[in-house]
Amino acid sequence: MWPTSATPSKPIETFVFMDLEATGLPPSQPKIAEMCLFAVSRHSLENPQYGNPCPKPLPLLPRLADKLSVCINPDKPFTPAASSITGLTNEAFAMNRKQTFNLHLLHMIVAFFRRQHPPICLVAHNGYGYDFPLLKAELSALGHLALDEIYCADTIKAMKALDSQNNQLQQFAYQPSAPGSRKKYALRDLYFKFYREYPPNSHNAEGDVIALINIFQQRASDLMCWMDSNAMPFNSIRAMYKENERYASFS
Ligand code: DCM
Ligand code: MG
Ligand code: MG
Numbered sequence: 001m002w003p004t005s006a007t008p009s010k011p012i013e014t015f016v017f018m019d020l021e022a023t024g025l026p027p028s029q030p031k032i033a034e035m036c037l038f039a040v041s042r043h044s045l046e047n048p049q050y051g052n053p054c055p056k057p058l059p060l061l062p063r064l065a066d067k068l069s070v071c072i073n074p075d076k077p078f079t080p081a082a083s084s085i086t087g088l089t090n091e092a093f094a095m096n097r098k099q100t101f102n103l104h105l106l107h108m109i110v111a112f113f114r115r116q117h118p119p120i121c122l123v124a125h126n127g128y129g130y131d132f133p134l135l136k137a138e139l140s141a142l143g144h145l146a147l148d149e150i151y152c153a154d155t156i157k158a159m160k161a162l163d164s165q166n167n168q169l170q171q172f173a174y175q176p177s178a179p180g181s182r183k184k185y186a187l188r189d190l191y192f193k194f195y196r197e198y199p200p201n202s203h204n205a206e207g208d209v210i211a212l213i214n215i216f217q218q219r220a221s222d223l224m225c226w227m228d229s230n231a232m233p234f235n236s237i238r239a240m241y242k243e244n245e246r247y248a249s250f251s
Helices: 042-046 080-086 090-095 103-114 127-141 155-170 187-195 205-218 220-230
Strands: 014-022 032-041 065-071 120-124 150-154
Touching: 014 042, 014 080, 014 127, 014 205, 032 042, 032 103, 032 127, 032 205, 042 220, 065 103, 065 205, 120 127, 120 205, 127 150, 127 155, 150 155, 150 220, 155 205, 155 220, 187 205, 205 220
Parallel strands: 014 120, 120 150
Antiparallel strands: 014 032, 032 065
16 A cells, blocks of 8 residues: 655645435445436636636636546445435336445546656545545445545535635625625535526536536636645545444345
């Protein structure tokens, strides 16, 4: 195993945007049902292309992106809420004969990362609270404890940090924030703030990754700079739960 330093020793070269859909929220010890990864180079994020100027030019999704989107039989019942928002059901996974989070998938993920130019940073919205510990739990259940040389960063934490830096710069004199001015950091609220509409295909892993990239593109330079100094080694993330503590497998 290669040691991974606390933060990347040089600027991150590849940002791998990730979203997971799963059977529910903690403490239900969810299992992953869908995973989407979009690997985008720093170069693409620094040199965006723009679409039609209507009403203002919008950054296009980077044309060069490696994409991996996988359906994964969670082998555990969806909570009614998770099933309702994602449109995923245990029956559909069974009918479509989808495989579980197995070694084939582990090898695909590792191979996907190996094709990216390092340093590599996984980026997820609420990643520290959900996606990273959940991915860690699934990898640990396969006995694969480490993803070496991979960093990770949470866009909620990054956006909050950038906003508070900006506030400090603006507020030489103390100004109490106006009532009701608390910023909203949910994916759909940030998307609405920038694009004046709600993102399409919410709670679909690929739809959420595309929405996240669109949001990221609005503050790409600042976010990349923040992640260069604040990304954490993926290996330092704690699993959301230990597999042997999970209740008996669903069949
Ligand atoms: N989730 C849930 N209930 C919610 C929000 C999310 O059970 N109200 C679970 C199921 C989703 C997963 O979290 O598949 C990831 O959420 P998101 O679609 O926001 O990425
Ligand atoms: Mg998500
Ligand atoms: Mg999602």
